[in-house]
Amino acid sequence: MTDHLIIVAGGTGSRMGTDLPKQFLEINHKPILVHTLERFYSFDSSLNIIVVLHPDFVDYWIDLKRTLQLDIPHQVVAGGKERFFSVQNGLNAIQAETGVVGIHDAVRPLVSKRTFETSYHQARINGNAIPVLPLNDSLRTVEDGQNKIADRSKFRLVQTPQCFEISLLRKAFEQAYHPTFTDDASVVEALGVHLNLVEGNRENIKITTPEDLQMAQAYFTLTKEI
Amino acid sequence: MTDHLIIVAGGTGSRMGTDLPKQFLEINHKPILVHTLERFYSFDSSLNIIVVLHPDFVDYWIDLKRTLQLDIPHQVVAGGKERFFSVQNGLNAIQAETGVVGIHDAVRPLVSKRTFETSYHQARINGNAIPVLPLNDSLRTVEDGQNKIADRSKFRLVQTPQCFEISLLRKAFEQAYHPTFTDDASVVEALGVHLNLVEGNRENIKITTPEDLQMAQAYFTLTKEI
Numbered sequence: 001m002t003d004h005l006i007i008v009a010g011g012t013g014s015r016m017g018t019d020l021p022k023q024f025l026e027i028n029h030k031p032i033l034v035h036t037l038e039r040f041y042s043f044d045s046s047l048n049i050i051v052v053l054h055p056d057f058v059d060y061w062i063d064l065k066r067t068l069q070l071d072i073p074h075q076v077v078a079g080g081k082e083r084f085f086s087v088q089n090g091l092n093a094i095q096a097e098t099g100v101v102g103i104h105d106a107v108r109p110l111v112s113k114r115t116f117e118t119s120y121h122q123a124r125i126n127g128n129a130i131p132v133l134p135l136n137d138s139l140r141t142v143e144d145g146q147n148k149i150a151d152r153s154k155f156r157l158v159q160t161p162q163c164f165e166i167s168l169l170r171k172a173f174e175q176a177y178h179p180t181f182t183d184d185a186s187v188v189e190a191l192g193v194h195l196n197l198v199e200g201n202r203e204n205i206k207i208t209t210p211e212d213l214q215m216a217q218a219y220f221t222l223t224k225e226i
Numbered sequence: 227m228t229d230h231l232i233i234v235a236g237g238t239g240s241r242m243g244t245d246l247p248k249q250f251l252e253i254n255h256k257p258i259l260v261h262t263l264e265r266f267y268s269f270d271s272s273l274n275i276i277v278v279l280h281p282d283f284v285d286y287w288i289d290l291k292r293t294l295q296l297d298i299p300h301q302v303v304a305g306g307k308e309r310f311f312s313v314q315n316g317l318n319a320i321q322a323e324t325g326v327v328g329i330h331d332a333v334r335p336l337v338s339k340r341t342f343e344t345s346y347h348q349a350r351i352n353g354n355a356i357p358v359l360p361l362n363d364s365l366r367t368v369e370d371g372q373n374k375i376a377d378r379s380k381f382r383l384v385q386t387p388q389c390f391e392i393s394l395l396r397k398a399f400e401q402a403y404h405p406t407f408t409d410d411a412s413v414v415e416a417l418g419v420h421l422n423l424v425e426g427n428r429e430n431i432k433i434t435t436p437e438d439l440q441m442a443q444a445y446f447t448l449t450k451e452i
Contacts, residue, residue, distance in 0.1 A: 132366060136432045138384035138409045140358060140423070147423060149412045150381065156373070158364035183364045186375045197366070197373060202437035206362040211428035215445060222444035 003099045003120055004048045005040055005161065006090035009033055009106030010079045012054050021057060022207055023106040024064070027217050032207060033061075034070060035109035035220070041072045043116045048099075049074035051106075052090040084181045088173045094166065100124055101169050102161030103184045105206055110219060112201040116161065122198050123163035130163075130185045131200030132156035159200035164188060229325045229346055230274045231266055231387065232316035235259055235332030236305045238280050247283060248433055249332040250290070253443050258433060259287075260296060261335035261446070267298045269342045274325075275300035277332075278316040310407045314399045320392065326350050327395050328387030329410045331432055336445060338427040342387065348424050349389035356389075356411045357426030358382035385426035390414060 011021035023033040033051070040047060053061055055078040062076060077093045079086030087103055094101065100123045104111065115131050122129035139152040162184045164172070172188040181187045185195055207213050237247035249259040259277070266273060279287055281304040288302060303319050305312030313329055320327065326349045330337065341357050348355035365378040388410045390398070398414040407413045411421055433439050 130366075135383070136434045136438065138411070140356075140382050140384055140411075140421075141380055142382055142423070143380055147382070147421060149406070149408065149415060152408075154367055154369055155376065155381075156366050156368055157361070158366055180375070182375065182378075185364070185366075189375060195366075195373060197368070202435060203441055208362045209428060212362065214448070215429055215441065218444035218448035219441060221448050222440070 001099050002046055002048050002096060003044070004094050004096070004101040004166065005050070006087060006101060006103045007033070007036060007040075007049065007051045007106050008079070008083060008086050008090070008103060009051060009053050009057075010083060010086045011107070012056060021054070022213075024057075024060070025207075025213060027109070027213070027220050031064065032109050032216075033106045034068065036104070036106055036111075037070070037072050037074065039109060039111060040104070040116070043113050048094065048096070050077055050090045050093050051075070052077045052079045052086045054079050082177065082181075083183070084173070084177050084187060087184055087187075091169060091173055096166065099166055100163050101166050102163045104161040107207040108160055108204050109207075110201075110203045110205060110216060111159075111161065112204065115159070115199070115201045115204060118198045119161050119163045122196055123165060126196045127168050128162075128164045128188060128193065129196050129198045131159040131161070131204070132197045133159065133200045133202060156197060157200075158183065158185065159204050159206075168193065227325050228272055228274050228322060229270070230320050230322070230327040230392065231276070232313060232327060232329045233259070233262060233266075233275065233277045233332050234305070234309060234312050234316070234329060235277060235279050235283075236309060236312045237333070238282060247280070248439075250283075250286070251433075251439060253335070253439070253446050257290065258335050258442075259332045260294065262330070262332055262337075263296070263298050263300065265335060265337060266330070266342070269339055274320065274322070276303055276316045276319050277301070278303045278305045278312045280305050308403065308407075309409070310399075310403050310413060313410055313413075317395060317399055322392065325392055326389050327392050328389045330387040333433040334386055334430050335433070336427075336429045336431060336442060337385075337387065338430065341385070341425070341427045341430060344424045345387050345389040348422055349391060352422045353394050354388075354390045354414060354419065355422045355424045357385040357387070357430070358423045359385065359426045359428060382423060383426075384409065384411065385430050385432075394419065
């Protein structure tokens with residue numbers, strides 16, 4: 001049975017018009033989005049891959065992948081105003097009635113094979129799987145100018161790919177959009193479905209700041225040397 | 227005015243007797259604790275440094291630093307059963323009545339000069355400063371087998387060095403130990419003092435797992451190349 005992967009790359013750059021969106025920044029002379037695609041393709045070359053991009057960057061990507069002679073088959077879909085609508089558009093591009101759909105942040109090129117396999121496998125068995133990690137750091141809550149300690153043992157950091165059996169995901173994305181839908185798990189959770197947490201991998205960071213980019217760069221450099 | 231630094235390296239290894247505690251694991255042929263010491267010493271060579279170690283590893287460290295011919299002046303103090311008692315012992319080794327005391331995890335060798343300067347500077351002005359970062363990842367709460375989304379914008383990841391004016395810190399550590407004292411900030415918070423949050427740095431990770439060690443290794447390798 002073919003499984004599916006929606007890679008969400010909705011960013012438009014932090015300083016509109018001047019900066020490239022993070023998914024197109026380069027690590028070792030290759031855009032982050034290409035690293036992410038190559039990684040999943042190496043895990044399972046039969047994946048049905050959909051890349052969702054901000055409408056302003058669809059042509060940019062089509063040109064770029066031609067220039068790079070990228071030979072990983074995938075559909076390109078224009079995203080919406082919120083992540084919810086981007087995933088919805090990606091989901092609409094899938095024709096199949098069966099299989100697991102993983103939804104992955106384009107800017108997480110360091111997902112491990114173990115995280116990939118565990119997430120898809122558990123979603124196949126239990127309907128869904130969300131990769132998470134415990135916190136190494138202490139945690140504080142901040143609200144109204146006050147802050148206080150929180151019990152970090154009661155929290156998990158959430159990664160991607162978040163994986164769902166396709167019929168469950170379709171049902172979830174038929175709901176009307178709500179501002180509390182901050183990630184894909186929260187959309188499925190709104191159906192009242194229990195989410196299955198599985199173990200992610202620490203280096204699967206979301207590249208958000210220049211410091212994150214440098215961390216990822218370092219990791220790629222090292223793993224290439226090993 | 228001389229400032230102070232208590233480096234807490236209380237670990238005894240995850241599999242007692244077989245593994246070395248994390249602070250003695252090597253990155254580029256040098257123990258993590260040495261990286262941490264060298265970094266702070268390069269920031270401010272006048273710091274009054276106290277290294278707190280588990281009693282079982284005091285002699286090990288004294289031998290090791292002799293072998294490595296480490297020439298960074300510091301006192302070595304035996305720790306207690308909980309972090310609270312280790313910091314208390316470190317604090318008792320400081321004679322001075324003035325200055326800021328930073329308390330730092332030995333296994334955070336990647337603290338930046340900016341984090342160091344901001345934390346000490348703010349503590350000098352406001353009595354205390356805690357370096358924190360917003361979360362890149364979504365956050366879920368887990369309790370009694372259930373999990374649900376949390377609003378990550380209301381949380382901060384807490385790093386070290388946590389910095390305090392010495393008289394405030396002494397007052398805090400005169401309190402009786404309480405199990406909710408999970409980090410140094412929480413001890414000072416118990417006095418009813420407002421904690422000042424300052425910006426940490428993303429690569430200032432706490433090396434807790436083999437994956438963290440590999441991330442830190444990668445970062446050191448890259449920054450050496452640059």
